[in-house]
Amino acid sequence: MKKSVKVLLGGLAAAGLLLAGCGASVVTPASPSVEARSDAATPAAVTTGADPGVAAARELVAQVTAAREEFTPPGPGLDDLSGLTGKTVYYVPANYSIPLFRIIGDSLATALETAGVDVRVCDGQASPASMAGCLAEAVEAGADAVVSGSVPEELASVAFQAVRDADIPLLYMLLAPAGPGTPEKVGYLTPDTTTLQSWNANWVMADSDGAADVLVVRVTDTPATTMWTGQGAVAVFEEACEGCTVTVVETNTGQLHKLPGLVHEALVRHPDIDYVQVPFDVVVQPTVQGLQSAGRTDVRISSLDGTLAVMQMLGGDQVVASEVGTNLDALGWYGADQVLRMMSGKPSVQNLEFPYRRLFTAENVGELDLTPEAEAAGSWYGGTDYQDGFKELWGVS
Numbered sequence: 001m002k003k004s005v006k007v008l009l010g011g012l013a014a015a016g017l018l019l020a021g022c023g024a025s026v027v028t029p030a031s032p033s034v035e036a037r038s039d040a041a042t043p044a045a046v047t048t049g050a051d052p053g054v055a056a057a058r059e060l061v062a063q064v065t066a067a068r069e070e071f072t073p074p075g076p077g078l079d080d081l082s083g084l085t086g087k088t089v090y091y092v093p094a095n096y097s098i099p100l101f102r103i104i105g106d107s108l109a110t111a112l113e114t115a116g117v118d119v120r121v122c123d124g125q126a127s128p129a130s131m132a133g134c135l136a137e138a139v140e141a142g143a144d145a146v147v148s149g150s151v152p153e154e155l156a157s158v159a160f161q162a163v164r165d166a167d168i169p170l171l172y173m174l175l176a177p178a179g180p181g182t183p184e185k186v187g188y189l190t191p192d193t194t195t196l197q198s199w200n201a202n203w204v205m206a207d208s209d210g211a212a213d214v215l216v217v218r219v220t221d222t223p224a225t226t227m228w229t230g231q232g233a234v235a236v237f238e239e240a241c242e243g244c245t246v247t248v249v250e251t252n253t254g255q256l257h258k259l260p261g262l263v264h265e266a267l268v269r270h271p272d273i274d275y276v277q278v279p280f281d282v283v284v285q286p287t288v289q290g291l292q293s294a295g296r297t298d299v300r301i302s303s304l305d306g307t308l309a310v311m312q313m314l315g316g317d318q319v320v321a322s323e324v325g326t327n328l329d330a331l332g333w334y335g336a337d338q339v340l341r342m343m344s345g346k347p348s349v350q351n352l353e354f355p356y357r358r359l360f361t362a363e364n365v366g367e368l369d370l371t372p373e374a375e376a377a378g379s380w381y382g383g384t385d386y387q388d389g390f391k392e393l394w395g396v397s
Contacts, residue, residue, distance in 0.1 A: 051209075051210040051241075051242060051243065053205060053210060053240035053241050053242065054205055054206060054209060054210035054241075056202075056240070057202040057203070057205040057206040057210075057240070057241075058206045060199070060202045061199075061202055061203050061206050061359065061361075064199050064324075064357070064358065064359040065358065065359045065360070065361060065363065065364050066358075067358065067364075067381060067382030067383075068355050068356060068358075068381060068382040068383065069382045069383045070383060070385070071383065071385045071386040071388075071389035071390075072355065073389065073393050074334065074337060074349045074352055075337070075341065075349045077392075077393050077394075077395065078340060078341065078344055078346065078393065078394050078395060079344065079395070080395065081115045081116075081340060081344060081394055081395065081396065082116075083344075084115050084116060084117050084144075084340070084343055084344065085115070085116030085117075086116060086117075086118070087116075087117050087118070087144035087145075087343060088117070088118045088119075088120055088141070088143055088144055089108075089112060089117055089118070089119050089120070089143065089144060089145045089146070089147060089339055089343075090119075090120050090121075090122055090134070090135075090137070090138035090141070090143040090145070090146045090147070091105050091108060091109075091119050091120070091121050091122070091147045091149060092121075092122050092123075092124055092131065092134040092135060092138070092146065092147065092148050092149060092151055093105060093121070093123060093124055093149030093150070093151075094124045094126060094131065094149055094150045094151050095123070095124060095125060095126040096121060096123035096124070096125075097123075099307075100305075100328060101149050101150070103328040103329065103332070103376070104149065104173070104328050104331055104332045104335070105119070105121055105149070105332070106332070107328065107329045107330075107331070107332025107333055107335075107336075108147065108332040108333075108335050108336050108339075109332075110332070111332060111333045111335075111336030111337075111387075111390065112336045112339065112340070114390075114391055114394070114396045115340055115394060115396055117144075117339075117340070117343070120141075120143075122134035122137055122138065124149075124151055128155040128156060131151045131155060131156045131159070132155075132156040132158065132159040133159075135148075135151075135156055135159035135160060135162065135163055136159050136162065138163065138168070139159075139162050139163055139166045139168065143168055144168070144169075144343055145168060145169040145170070145171070145339045145342060145343050146163050146168055146169070146170050146171070147170075147171045147173060147335060147339060148160075148170065148171065148172050148173060148175075149173050149174060150173065150174040150175060152175060152222075152224075153172075153179075164181065164185065164186070167185065168185075169184075169185050169186075169187070169339065169342035169343055170185065170186050170187070171186075171187040171188070171189065171335060171338050171339050171342070171348070172186070172187070172188050172189070173188075173189050173190070173331075173335055174189075174190055174191075175188070175190060175224075176188060176190065177190050177192060177351060177352075178350060178351050182347075183342075183347030183348050183350055184342060184345065184346070184347050184348070185342060186342075186348070187338040187339070187341070187342055187348030187349070188348075188350075188352075189331070189334055189335050189338055189352060189354065190354070191326040191331065191354045191357055192353075192354070193224075193228045193232065193279075193304070194227065194228050194231050194232040195232065196232065196304055196324045196326070196357060197228055197229060197232025197233045197277075197279060197304060197324075198231075198232045198233070198236050199324050199359045200233065200277055200302035200303070200304060200322055200324055200359070201232065201233045201236035201237055201277060201302075202236065202240075203302060203322045203359060203361065204237075204244075204275050204277060204302055204322075205236075205237070205240065205241045205244065207275075207300075207321070207322075208244070208274070208275065210241055210242065210243045210244065211243045211244070212237075212241065212243075212244045212245070212274065212275050213244070213245045213247075213270070213272045213273045213274050213275070214237060214244060214245065214246050214247070214273070214274075214275045214276070214277060215247050215248075215249060215263065215266050215267070215270075215273045215275070215276045215277075215299075216229060216233050216234055216237075216246060216247070216248045216249070216276075216277050217229075217248075217249050217250075217251065217259070217263075217276065217277070217278040217279065217283055217287060218230070218233075218234075218248055218249070218250045218251075218279070219250075219251060219252060219253065219279050219280065219283065220250050220251070220252050221252045221253055221254075225279065228279060229279050233277050233279075234246060234248060245272070247266055247270055247273065249262045249263060249266055251283075253282065256282070256283065256286050257286070259283065259286040259287065259289075259290060260286050260287075260289035260290035260293060261290065261293075262290065263276070263286075263287055263289075263290025263291060263294070264290045264293045264294045267290070267291070267294040267296050267299070268294060273296075273299060274298070274299055274300065275299065275300050275301075275302065275321075276291070276299055276300070276301050276302070277301075277302045277303075278301065278302070278303045278304075279303075279304060280303070280304060280305050281303050281304070281305035281306075281307045281309070281310045281323075282305075283303070284301060284303050284310050284313070284320065287301060288301070288319055291319065297319060299319070300319065300320075300321035300322075301319050301320045301321060302320075302321060302322040302323070303320060303322075303323050303324075304323070304324045304325075305323075305324075305325065305326075306323060306324065306325015306326060306358075306360070306375075306380070307325075307375075308370065308371075308372060308375045310323055311323060311325070311360065311365065311368070311370055311375075311380070312370050314360060314361075314362070314365050315365045315366070315368070315370050317362065321361065321362065322359060322360065322361050323359075323360045323361075323365075324357070324358070324359050324360070325357070325358055325360060325380065325381070326354070326356065326357050327356035327357070327378040327380070327381040328378075329376065329377065329378040330354075330356040330378050330381070330386050331354065331356070333386055333387060333390050334352070334354060336390070337349075337390055337393070337394075338352075340394060356378065356381045356382070356386070357381070358380065358381050358382075360380070368380050
């Protein structure tokens with residue numbers, strides 16, 4: 001049963017920038033709003049376990065909660081990389097003050113160092129002008145490759161074209177999984193945030209036996225963040241969960257201080273809400289404040305990012321009930337692999353499905369070491385042999 005969703009837009013626009021949750025684009029966001037309820041079937045109409053959507057959700061959850069124990073090379077081995085010693089890669093993160101970009105950048109530098117390649121960081125500072133300036137600097141400096149950390153093409157199109165015109169290999173990280181450009185000169189790498197949000201939606205369906213009353217928080221900072229939640233959460237409930245009821249609250253990172261009030265209002269108007277799905281961990285705390293102010297700490301939160309603080313909330317049975325994370329250290333190594341392939345004249349791996357992603361719940365979080373060391377090492381996602389695997393693949397072990 002397909003359900004319609006109507007949006008009640010707010011008034012004045014508010015300034016703000018989002019650069020979190022696996023790398024969003026940067027634009028001026030719209031005002032927060034509360035969305036009308038979807039035209040959903042009543043939860044009582046669902047027979048536990050009989051809904052094919054619920055059965056499919058349970059099967060998916062079983063797959064994505066499992067750890068990945070063995071490294072699989074993303075592509076063929078590389079030949080002698082000794083000719084790359086002393087080469088320089090420019091890493092241009094959209095905002096280097098955000099931990100996500102620092103973790104990826106550190107891992108990228110560590111990985112490329114094994115092949116004698118240096119990494120120079122130029123911070124985009126959440127500013128289109130700074131991002132374009134960094135790309136221009138890379139061209140002027142004669143960079144041997146450029147890695148864009150969630151800098152969207154449309155914000156610096158002229159600068160990106162200059163990189164391509166200079167015949168410099170270019171890797172887009174944390175954005176589209178594929179796009180224009182020859183594989184020898186342009187690569188793409190993303191954990192696919194739309195898919196990751198769909199994992200949480202499927203967990204909610206499975207956990208509720210297809211009878212969830214869900215409040216979805218949609219961050220509207222960018223077309224990308226809006227799309228991730230629209231296609232990865234709302235559409236999943238609409239298309240696959242006949243017994244689910246969906247309410248959507250819209251906000252942006254410039255007005256997160258207003259989110260507790262929006263959550264409170266939604267819960268007062270719709271007291272049957274028993275789940276909240278948020279797109280990024282930065283949204284968890286204001287959501288919790290809204291739950292507390294409404295006296296509804298029984299509501300279960302699903303989030304995405306896999307940050308230590310929220311993982312500890314999950315481990316401590318503190319409101320958070322499911323969390324999807326990405327091994328950012330591994331993402332840096334996979335980015336290095338793409339760069340080394342293009343720098344050595346080989347094609348980048350196209351449509352790469354990044355493997356080190358996982359859905360965490362009460363059933364598997366207890367096996368994890370919820371410490372900064374384990375978070376940095378990537379051990380929550382399974383084996384960490386990918387580093388040795390890549391060294392062997394590159395012939396530098």
